[in-house]
Amino acid sequence: MSARxxxxxxxxxxxxxxxxxxxxxxLLSFFILINISLALIVILVSMNMEEALQFAIFPSLLLLLTLFRLGLNVSTTRSILSKAEAGGVVQTFGTFVIGGNPLVGFVVFVILIIIQFLVITKGAERVSEVAARFTLDAMPGKQMSIDADLNAGMINEHQAKERRKKIENEADFYGAMDGASKFVKGDAIAGIIIVLINIIFGLIIGMVQMDMPFTEAIDTYMRLTVGDGLVSQIPALLISTATGIVVTRVASEGNLGSDVTSQLLRYPKLLYIAGATIFLLGLTPIPFLLTTLIASVLIFGGYWLSREDRVPEVEEPEEADEADGEQMRSPENVVSLISMDPIEFEFGYALIPIADTNQGGDLLDRIVMIRRQLAIELGIVIPVVRIRDNIQLEPNEYRLKIKGNEVAAGELLLDHYLAMSPGVDEDEIEGIDTEEPAFGLPAKWISEDLKDEAELSGYTVVDPPSVVSTHITEVIKQRAHELLGRQETQQLIDHLKESYPILVDEVTPDPLAVGDVQKVLAKLLREHVSVKNLPVIFETLADFGKMTNDTDLLAEYSRQALAAQITGQYRSKDASIQVITVSGKVEKLLADHIQQTEHGSYLALDPETQQTIIQAVASQVEQVSLQQETAILLCSPAVRMYLKQLLDRFLPQVVVLSYNELEPSVEVQSVGVVNVA
Incomplete structure (x- = not known):
């Protein structure tokens, strides 16, 4: 433990x-001086801070100082009533204020207490209450603003996290100040009561127990009471003022002193008016010399400030060039050029309205919703989408990049709607032929006046922002495995560890490193299996991770553990799954050509056999595609992984499942068989 x-x-x-x-x-005198010193330090710190959170300890400090002050009040009251003395500091303060008239001194002291209680303390309490309420009410709007800046690429994840933390700290701070200000009010009330106790019981004790005459008793105890009250109320007044300064302080670039002088003297011409007014007051019975002196100071101050405003501060050219040169030579200037955004969305100048909120664009809000939707569906946090315009693109063109590589592109006509055909040729409407970018369906760009007609004809009509949002969503879904790196995987592990610490410790860092976990999750995402049920996946890794470190096999075991999820993903409305089964001959052919190596296993088929199997699958898929959207291939667990690897290059849209990945209760209907001669 440190000395502090x-x-x-x-x-x-x-x-x-x-x-x-x-x-x-x-000793009482020593502690009283310490109390006054602490109060001075507190008010000076509150005046020199730039924002409230720079003095975040103030609510707790306020309670300790209040307790210290009350402890002093109890000690001085005990000394006054028992010994008729409370140290040199109390005696000096009382003598100085009372002088030769105890009644006048007491009245001055009462005025000080009234100011302390009714003005400073009461005002600080009300300001604390309002500040706490307004801070809490403003939290949702501030959070939305951070999300918008994050999705616009104006800030990164770390900056967004810091800003969210700052908002939470502000809410906690003003809430604490609201409660702590009640202690200040209670302290002021206690001070008044203690004063009354000292005077009333002091007179009784002095006259009854110490046999003092009334005049001597009133002089002695009034002097000590006023002195004690002053050494207590002056620090309390400073602390109450500091409380008001802290809770009324807004974030700025300077402290209270610089802000007051810069803002109060921002308009020098107003000092001329104030000076002239004070000068005119000198024509009344008010002393002319005094008003003339003040008016002269005001007018001279206005003239001096006006001259300063007319002389702008210009940086010396040589110094500016030198600063620019230093910036260009700094290593940070080069390092910043090699950073790459995980996801970038670029568009031509004609598409700026979809991203500009001032023109009614809601692309930023849509991307926020996309990230939330994908987090729910996939179980991973999609990185921030950097949005920017690019004059090198065609006016209506857009493109999506992942890790610097273009993965999708398209074209939008903002004054048109995209109409997708219902599949019949009747009632064809006029429009510009195109292709729906997300799914590759034939479509037309139609004008707004044809929108109702197209909907009546059975067309699916979508506005341009929805078109591009759907396209971004589908592309990110397809490429989710590319976006999950070791850093993102560590974040998922840290989040899981908050609820399942023992499970995480059993998996990583031993027997599986973060990179091994990342490969397993990426393999699941590659085949559109959500990793949201991370506890089940980690239970599987804990069970099989000690047996093998082959991430392909671990991914297969994880798929089998997620059988209920996978079954629900592909089950139709009638609780059945229509599949294309793989014949035993094909499965044996695949199993016989699996080669085991120290680096893992792979399928070693000659090109001719590979082509035969692929053509057989393609033939069955083509027939099934006429009846259902997704073609599902069902095979044994031993060959599922190798069959999927074989089909990935030519038929990536085909879903390959094993028997162990389906719930026993689901009805499996075979609509075709893959066989070879």
Whole structure:
């Protein structure tokens, strides 16, 4: 434990001691001066901070200082009532204020208490309450603003996380200040009560127990009470003022002093008006010399500030050139050029309205929803989509890049709608022939006045922002495995560890490294299997990871563990699955040509046999495609992985499942068989 930590702990213990054990006068004087010093430091810090969170400890500090001040009040009251003295500091303050008239001194002291309680403390309490309420009400809007900036590429994930953390801290801070300000109010009330106790019981004790005359008793106890009240209320007044400054402080580029001077003196001409007004007051019975002096200072200040405004600060050309040269020579200037965004969406200048919120564009909001949708569907966090216009593209053209490589492109006509044919040739409408970019369906760009007619004819009509949103969604789904790297995998593992720490510790870093887990998850995503059910996947890795480190086999075991999910993904409305089965002959042919090596296993088929199997599958898929959208191939677990690898290059859209990946309760209907001669 450091000396600073120990000093705070000892300070709290000392406060408790002050409440119980009587202290000598010299020690009380020492603690009173410490109290005043701390109050001065607090108000100076509050004036020099630029935003409230720079003094985040203030609510807790406020409670400790209040407790310290109350401990002093108890100690001084005990000393006043028992000994009729409370140290040199209290005696000096009381004598200075009262002078030769105790009644006048007491009235001055009461005015000070009224100012402290009704003005400063009451105002700080109300401001704290309103600031806390407004901060909480503004949180959703601030969060949405961060999401918009993040999706627009204006900030990165780390900056967004910092800004969200800052918003949470602000809410916590102002909530704490709302509660802590009640302690300040209670302290002010306690100070008033203690003053009354000191005067009333001091007079009784002085006259009854100490046999003092009334005049001597009133002079002694009034002097000590006022002195005690001053040394207590002056720090309390400073702390209450600091509370008001902290909760009314807004983020700025300077402290309170610089902000007050820069903003109050922003308009020098107004100082001329103020100076002239004060000068005119000198024509009344108000002393002319005094008003003339103040008016002269104001007018001279306005003239001096006006001259400063007319002389702009210009950077010396040589210094500016030197600064630019240093910036160009700095290594950070070069390093920033090699950074690459995971996902980039570029568009021509004619498509700017879909991204510009001032023109009604909602692409940013749509991308936020896309990332949320894919997080729910796939179980991974899609990186931020960097959106920018590119004058090198055609005006209506857009393209999507993943890790710097173009993976999709398209064209939009903002003043048209995309109409997709219902599959019949009757009632064909006029339009510009095109292709729906996400699924490659034949479509037409039609004008807005034909929209209703197209919908009545059975066409599916979509607006341009929906077209591009669907395209982005489908491309990211297809390429999700490319976006899941080791860093993203570590984030998923960290998130899982919050709920399943023992499970995670059993899997990584031993027997599987983060890279091994990433390969398994990427293989699942590549075949459109969601990894959202991460606990089940990790249970499988924990069971089989100690037996093998072959990520292909671990992915197969994970697929089998996700049988319920995969079955639900491909089951039709009548709770059945229509599949193309693979004949035993083909399965034996595949199994006989699996080669085992120290680096894993692979399928070693001659090109002619490969082509024969691919053609047999393609023939069956073509027949099934007329009846259903997705062609599903069903085979044994031993050859599923190798058959999928064989078909990936030529028939990537074919889903290959094994018997172990289907729930026993599901009805499997065979609509074809893959066989070779």
């Amino acid at each position: 930590d120990l000093s705070v702990i000892l300070g709290v213990i000392l406060i408790i001691v002050m409440l119980v054990i009587p202290l000598p006068g010299w």
